[in-house]
Amino acid sequence: MVAADLLVAQNIGFGIIALLMIVAALRVVTVKNVVHAALWLVIVLSGAAAQYLLLSAEFVAITQVLVYVGAVMVLFLFGTMLTRAKIGAEADLNNKNWGIAVPVSLLMFGVITWVLIDGFGDERLPNPDEQTQVPIQVLSDDIFGPYLLPFWALSFVLLVAVIGAIVLARKD
Amino acid sequence: MLTVQFLLLGAVLFCIGVYGVLARKNAVMVLMSIELILNSVNLNLLAFSSRLGSIDGNTFALYVIAVAAAEVGDMKG
Numbered sequence: 677m678v679a680a681d682l683l684v685a686q687n688i689g690f691g692i693i694a695l696l697m698i699v700a701a702l703r704v705v706t707v708k709n710v711v712h713a714a715l716w717l718v719i720v721l722s723g724a725a726a727q728y729l730l731l732s733a734e735f736v737a738i739t740q741v742l743v744y745v746g747a748v749m750v751l752f753l754f755g756t757m758l759t760r761a762k763i764g765a766e767a768d769l770n771n772k773n774w775g776i777a778v779p780v781s782l783l784m785f786g787v788i789t790w791v792l793i794d795g796f797g798d799e800r801l802p803n804p805d806e807q808t809q810v811p812i813q814v815l816s817d818d819i820f821g822p823y824l825l826p827f828w829a830l831s832f833v834l835l836v837a838v839i840g841a842i843v844l845a846r847k848d
Numbered sequence: 849m850l851t852v853q854f855l856l857l858g859a860v861l862f863c864i865g866v867y868g869v870l871a872r873k874n875a876v877m878v879l880m881s882i883e884l885i886l887n888s889v890n891l892n893l894l895a896f897s898s899r900l901g902s903i904d905g906n907t908f909a910l911y912v913i914a915v916a917a918a919e920v921g922d923m924k925g
Binding site (some may be wrong): 682685687690694697698701702704705710711714717720721724727728730731732733735736740743744746747748751752755756766768769770771774776778780781783784786788789792794797798799800801802805814815818819823827828830833834835836837838840841844 | 849851852853854855856857859860861862864865866867868870871872873874876877879880881883884885887890891893895897898899900901902903904905906907909910911913914915916917918919920922
């Protein structure tokens with residue numbers, strides 16, 4: 677799983693962060709307390725930002741920290757603490773038929789793993805010091821050039837979300 | 849580093865997220881599982897972006913982050 681010859685430090689960092697992310701993600705879906713699940717999710721999202729840095733995508737990593745860890749998690753915690761009466765552990769966070777979800781996700785993981793290893797077995801990423809660093813200017817040229825139409829659509833999505841949040845908040 | 853290690857990490861996170869969506873009853877918990885899924889998608893996009901030497905994956909990842917933020921904001925409204 678780890679490239680043998682090169683980039684020992686990056687590979688060790690990847691392994692540690694990946695292990696941390698997987699454990700935290702498992703805690704997110706198994707813990708019995710909504711606030712604790714949100715706090716475990718913070719670890720997953722921060723680890724994802726670190727992995728983006730390893731993939732030399734600095735701008736996306738910073739955006740991940742700003743938007744996810746900064747805004748979305750605060751929204752989760754505030755929403756949970758402001759609207760829910762109970763904060764502590766709850767017994768019935770799972771469905772009645774939650775047991776079926778285990779073989780479904782395990783089967784899906786098996787199929788995806790097989791396909792990925794079959795398709796991308798030992799393909800190597802370009803080394804960060806070999807590949808040309810892409811400046812942020814190229815990213816903005818990409819957003820406002822060929823991908824301008826999805827950007828407009830996205831601004832409409834955000835507008836609809838804002839209006840919808842106001843409408844839903846007025847009802848109660 | 850290999851491409852497949854990032855892709856496999858994305859696959860693990862995706863399957864954990866699918867389990868959470870299927871197993872959880874609470875809407876907030878389902879939403880957190882969807883966040884896990886979206887993050888695994890972003891990991892895939894950035895891994896392929898780095899592998900192909902193209903910046904398009906970064907653009908898509910930013911769009912995915914924006915859509916996820918809008919979704920969470922509406923959920924909480």
